[in-house]
Amino acid sequence: AVKQRVLLKQIQKLQQELKQIQSSRPRQRYEAVVDVTVSSPGSFTPTLTYMVQRAQWQPLYDVRLVENAGSRLIKLAQLAQISQQTGEDWQGVQMTVSTARPALNQRMPEIHPWFVDAYVPPPPMPQPAPMRKSAARLMRAEAAPEMEVGAAAMAADAYMEEADADVVMATVQADDISVSFELPGGIDIPSDGSPRKVTIGESELEPKLDFVTIPRHTDAVYRRVTVVNNTEAPLLAGAVSLFVDEVFIGSNRLEYVPGGADIELLFGVEERIKVERELSRRDVDKRFLRDKRQLRYGYEIKLHNLLGQPAALVVKDQLPVSRHEEISVKLTEANPAPAEQSDLNILEWKLSLAAGAKTTISYEYMVEHPRQLQVTGLLD
Incomplete structure (x- = not known):
């Protein structure tokens, strides 16, 4: 153990010295030779464009639901998080981030022959020369610390602390092929891989807000916001931070x-709308002269709006779905009737509940099957 600690300290010291040498070594430089033919004397400013590796960006979003005196507004901030490890710091550069991926369009993949063959076992491995146990034990003891030290060094080397990112403003350009975001002014991006956030754009959108609950599984009522993307460009896939x-x-x-497409987001749970689901009926037909067995179930869903303003509610529930031709499931009563019932027996009610109001949804369904048939899946 003492020897392992000594070796680990030596490796860490050497790695630190190596990093210092690498950071202080002179940078590689390239020269470009351009042949120019002009018809008359004058001056011009050339622009050199070249590709670099290990530079990337990803879209991020901050979406904020603002509520004020009964009115609601969605504030959408589009961000680009940029990082690079190209070996040179970018200082005061004019930058455009784009969804175009030129590296993927340079060459089409080739198809090579795909062979199958009979399996041929490999030749037997030669037996190692005999070794005294003490020598073998010593080799294993010396090798183990080296492996452990190496793993620890790799883990330490892989760790990188992420720096805070700055924010600036940008403009957007879109065409049929890609979306590009032009960043104003000079941007500084260090070559250590730390991220820099750039605000691509900010928009205010008119939301449609309703509340969704699935009381069979939870008594939570979720805020659901739907808005139309009327920004200048499509919204790329990315992480979203949500605020109320x-x-x-x-x-x-x-x-x-x-x-022009809809965006649907859930903004947490609304505690001021209460929901409760109760079993109100469970009957089994006990008439033995019938060759069919009938089970009847009834439920009540009670809702109470404590928001202080009207609320549009979507309530979802479900009936069992038969997977056997001799088992039938039928909705026999519902008050009010559901707005939708899917092929998989998902029920959906759409209600408008006034401030402080209470309401109850009640429904019953029947399951019928041959008396001798054992049925599974009736959980209640």
């Missing part, structure tokens, strides 16, 4: 949203 006013409520992921 100034309160951070969580993160999600936004998939690609073209211009």
